[in-house]
Amino acid sequence: MICCLNPHCTQPNHATLAAVCPTCGNPLEHRLRGRYRPLKLIGRGGFGRTYFALDADRLNSRCVIKQFAPQTQGTKSFLKAVQLFEQEAVRLHELGEHPQIPTLLAYFEQNKYLYLVQQMVQGRTLHQEIAAQAAYSEGHLRQLLEDLLPVLHFIHQHGVIHRDITPSNIIRRKVDQKPVLIDFGVAKQFSEAIRYEQGTRIGTEGYAPIEQLRSGQAYPSSDLYSLGATCLHLLTGCKPEDLYSPQAGCWLWQEHLQKQGRTIHPGLAAVLNCMTKDLVSERYQTAQDVLDDLQRLPKLEGAVPGWVSSQSSQSLFTGLDRPPLSGPGQTAGLALPITSIPNINEAAEPVSKPLSKPASEPASRPAVGNPSSSPLGPATPSAPSTKPISSGSPRSGSPRSGSPRSGPAIAGHGWQLVQTLMGHQSWVMAAAFNPQQPVLVSGSLDDTLRVWNWQSGDLLHSLKGHARGVNDVAIDRRGQVLVSCGDDATIKVWSLGDGTLRHTLKGHLRDVTAIALGSDSSLLASASEDGTLKLWNLNQGTLIKTLPGSAGMLKTVAWLDADQRLVSGGLDNTVRLWNAQTSAVLKVFTGHTNTVNQVAVSPDGRLAASASKDRTVRLWDLATSTLLHTLQGHTQEVNTVAFFPDGRRLVSGSSDGTLRLWSSQSGTLKDTLSAHVNPVHQVAVQTSGNIIASASADKTIKLWQWQG
Known part of the structure; x- marks a missing residue:
C-alpha cells in the first residue's frame, strides 16, 4: 500500500507498490527522505495535504506528514506562507517533548515541496x-x-x-x-x-x-x-x-x-x-x-463500575419472559450468574422455579446498585423464543429509561421494524444477542453497555466500567459470559448473570476495536489500533500470545476452524488469514481499496465476508483463497456485516443508514431496509435467523423481524 504525493491527484490512495500512480501517472515516492512511507491521505486544505505514514527508522511507528503545496506559488502570499511553515517547525521544536503536544520528528524539502513530520495522535x-x-x-x-x-x-x-x-x-x-x-x-x-x-x-x-x-x-x-x-x-x-x-x-x-x-x-x-x-x-x-x-472548588465524586439498577436486590435476568421449549426433551430456562468463567463441557441443571416479573431502569438517573445477592440457580440452555415481538403498551409499574416501543409492525410480508431501543447517550457501536435467552447487549461511545429484553423492549440493566467508549461486545454460546472492549485499551470479562467483573485484560497499547470468542468460550481474540492481534485465556484472565502486527491499525477479527484459524482486517485494506497456533499469516486477500471495517465467517467456516470503507462487501472462499463476489450497492462506507445461521444469506450495514440483505451463493441483493438516518455501526442476527438488530450513530438499536 502506498499513497501518491502529487497534491493534485484526485485518487491518491492505492493498494499498490507500482513505480507510478495509476491515477495521475506521477512517480510514487515509496520513502520520503529514505524513511517515511506515506500510506494514506487523511486531510487536505489550501496549504497542501496531510498523510498517514510509517517511519521505517523507528520500527514502523505511525506518524503524520504535512505537505506544504499551496496553489499560489510565486506570490507574496506564498512567500509569507513559507515563512509561517518554517515558524511552525521552530515552534514545535522549541516546545520539545511535552506529552500533550505532537512531537516534531523532521522538517525538510523534497521535490520542491516542504514536509513537516509529526508524531501521530490517534x-x-x-x-x-x-x-x-x-x-x-x-x-x-x-x-x-x-x-x-x-x-x-x-x-x-x-x-x-x-x-x-x-x-x-x-x-x-x-x-x-x-x-x-x-x-x-x-x-x-x-x-x-x-x-x-x-x-x-x-x-x-x-x-x-x-x-x-x-x-x-x-x-x-x-x-x-x-x-x-x-x-x-x-x-x-x-x-x-x-x-x-x-x-x-x-x-x-x-x-x-x-x-x-x-x-x-x-x-x-x-x-x-x-x-x-x-x-x-x-x-x-x-x-x-x-x-x-x-x-479551590469542591471535589466531585467519581462513578463506581458495576450494574446500575433501580432495584439492587434483583438479579439481571429476573423477569425475562420464559421462552417456550425449543425441542423435545429440552427445558426452557435462563443462563445464570457464575463464580468462574465456565467450561463449555460443564453440565447444567434445570430451573426449579418460575421467574418473577421484569425489573427495569427508571427514567430518572438511577442510583448505583449492588449485584444480586440471591441468584436464581443454574439452568439448561435453550433456544430463545422467536414469536412476534410484543409492541403493546408498557406494563404498569415497569417504566424504561428512554426506551419507548416502536409501535406495532406494519402488516405484510418481508422485514418489518418491530422495536426501537433508546437510551444510549452517544453512538451505539456494538450489539450482540444472547444465544440462549431473549437478551441483547449493546455498547456505546457513552462508555456504557446496556442489557435489554428484546422481546418486550425493556431495559434490564446498564453496565458501567469502561473509562471510554465501548467498541465491541460478545456473548458466549451458553449465554453466561459477556466480553466487552473499548477505547480505554482494555477488555472486560463479565458474568452476565449478576454483572460481576471477572477480569480486566490489559496489554494493548491503543483502543481495542474488536473481540471474538472461541468456540469453547475460554479463548478470546482481540484486535487493536496498535496493529496487533492478541489471544487470551479467559479462565485465567491471562495473555497467551501476541500475533505480529501488519501495516496499519486493525479493525476486526473473527474465528474459524474450531479456534485453529483467525481472520482479521484493518487499515491496510487487506483481509488476513492466520494460523492461531503458529502465529503465521496463511493468506493475504487483496482487492479492497480502502479500510476493512469488519469481517464475518460463515457458520460452516467456508466463506468470509469483509465490509469496507470502499463501499463494498467482498465474499471470499477460504478453501481456494479466491474472491467469489463483490457486493455493491451501498452509497457510503460499509461498517458491518453478518451471516445468517443458514450461511446462505448475509446482511450489511453502512454509513448510508441502510441495511442490505444478500445471497451468499449468488452475490445478489435481496432486500434493502432504510434503517437509520445516521450510520449503522453494527448488525447482529439472532439465532433463529428471524430477527436482525442494527446499532446506529443515531443512539438507537432497531430490531427487524421477518414477517413471512
Whole structure:
C-alpha cells in the first residue's frame, strides 16, 4: 500500500507498490527522505495535504506528514506562507517533548515541496466529541481544564501563544484519553496568508478574543479566552457566537443552561466568566491563576463500575419472559450468574422455579446498585423464543429509561421494524444477542453497555466500567459470559448473570476495536489500533500470545476452524488469514481499496465476508483463497456485516443508514431496509435467523423481524 504525493491527484490512495500512480501517472515516492512511507491521505486544505505514514527508522511507528503545496506559488502570499511553515517547525521544536503536544520528528524539502513530520495522535477532536454525544457535564469540563491548563502554562513559559484554541484543535488521545493540543497555527496561517495579502490575523470567529480579530495581537490571556469559549461550547452544546449578546455586550451561556434544566457550581461559573472577559486586563493573566482557582472548588465524586439498577436486590435476568421449549426433551430456562468463567463441557441443571416479573431502569438517573445477592440457580440452555415481538403498551409499574416501543409492525410480508431501543447517550457501536435467552447487549461511545429484553423492549440493566467508549461486545454460546472492549485499551470479562467483573485484560497499547470468542468460550481474540492481534485465556484472565502486527491499525477479527484459524482486517485494506497456533499469516486477500471495517465467517467456516470503507462487501472462499463476489450497492462506507445461521444469506450495514440483505451463493441483493438516518455501526442476527438488530450513530438499536 502506498499513497501518491502529487497534491493534485484526485485518487491518491492505492493498494499498490507500482513505480507510478495509476491515477495521475506521477512517480510514487515509496520513502520520503529514505524513511517515511506515506500510506494514506487523511486531510487536505489550501496549504497542501496531510498523510498517514510509517517511519521505517523507528520500527514502523505511525506518524503524520504535512505537505506544504499551496496553489499560489510565486506570490507574496506564498512567500509569507513559507515563512509561517518554517515558524511552525521552530515552534514545535522549541516546545520539545511535552506529552500533550505532537512531537516534531523532521522538517525538510523534497521535490520542491516542504514536509513537516509529526508524531501521530490517534483520537477524536473535541469538535467530533460534541457532535457525537451530549454536552459535557461539570465533572468532564473540570477534568478537561485540569488537563489542558498545564499545557498552556508550558507553552506560555516558552514564549509561545497558540492563538487558535478551538474544539477542532484539541484531540482526545485514545491511548490515555488525555487532551492533546494540535495545530500551532500552520494550517490556519497558511490559508489566511494565501487568502489575504494584508496580514496573518489568526483566530476562529467565536473563539478568538477581540484583540486578535481587530489587531492581530495575542497574549497568554488570549489563549485563556479561547479555551474558555471552547468550554462554553462543550458545556452547553451551543457555539460561542450563539451564547453572546452583542447588544447587551455579555455572555448568555448560563441562561442557556437554565433552559436545559442544568446548573453548575457557582465557583466554576465564576472561573469561566473570568476567562472570557472582553477586556484583556479583566481576564486571568496566566494559566496557573486559573488552576489555582479550580483547585479551590469542591471535589466531585467519581462513578463506581458495576450494574446500575433501580432495584439492587434483583438479579439481571429476573423477569425475562420464559421462552417456550425449543425441542423435545429440552427445558426452557435462563443462563445464570457464575463464580468462574465456565467450561463449555460443564453440565447444567434445570430451573426449579418460575421467574418473577421484569425489573427495569427508571427514567430518572438511577442510583448505583449492588449485584444480586440471591441468584436464581443454574439452568439448561435453550433456544430463545422467536414469536412476534410484543409492541403493546408498557406494563404498569415497569417504566424504561428512554426506551419507548416502536409501535406495532406494519402488516405484510418481508422485514418489518418491530422495536426501537433508546437510551444510549452517544453512538451505539456494538450489539450482540444472547444465544440462549431473549437478551441483547449493546455498547456505546457513552462508555456504557446496556442489557435489554428484546422481546418486550425493556431495559434490564446498564453496565458501567469502561473509562471510554465501548467498541465491541460478545456473548458466549451458553449465554453466561459477556466480553466487552473499548477505547480505554482494555477488555472486560463479565458474568452476565449478576454483572460481576471477572477480569480486566490489559496489554494493548491503543483502543481495542474488536473481540471474538472461541468456540469453547475460554479463548478470546482481540484486535487493536496498535496493529496487533492478541489471544487470551479467559479462565485465567491471562495473555497467551501476541500475533505480529501488519501495516496499519486493525479493525476486526473473527474465528474459524474450531479456534485453529483467525481472520482479521484493518487499515491496510487487506483481509488476513492466520494460523492461531503458529502465529503465521496463511493468506493475504487483496482487492479492497480502502479500510476493512469488519469481517464475518460463515457458520460452516467456508466463506468470509469483509465490509469496507470502499463501499463494498467482498465474499471470499477460504478453501481456494479466491474472491467469489463483490457486493455493491451501498452509497457510503460499509461498517458491518453478518451471516445468517443458514450461511446462505448475509446482511450489511453502512454509513448510508441502510441495511442490505444478500445471497451468499449468488452475490445478489435481496432486500434493502432504510434503517437509520445516521450510520449503522453494527448488525447482529439472532439465532433463529428471524430477527436482525442494527446499532446506529443515531443512539438507537432497531430490531427487524421477518414477517413471512
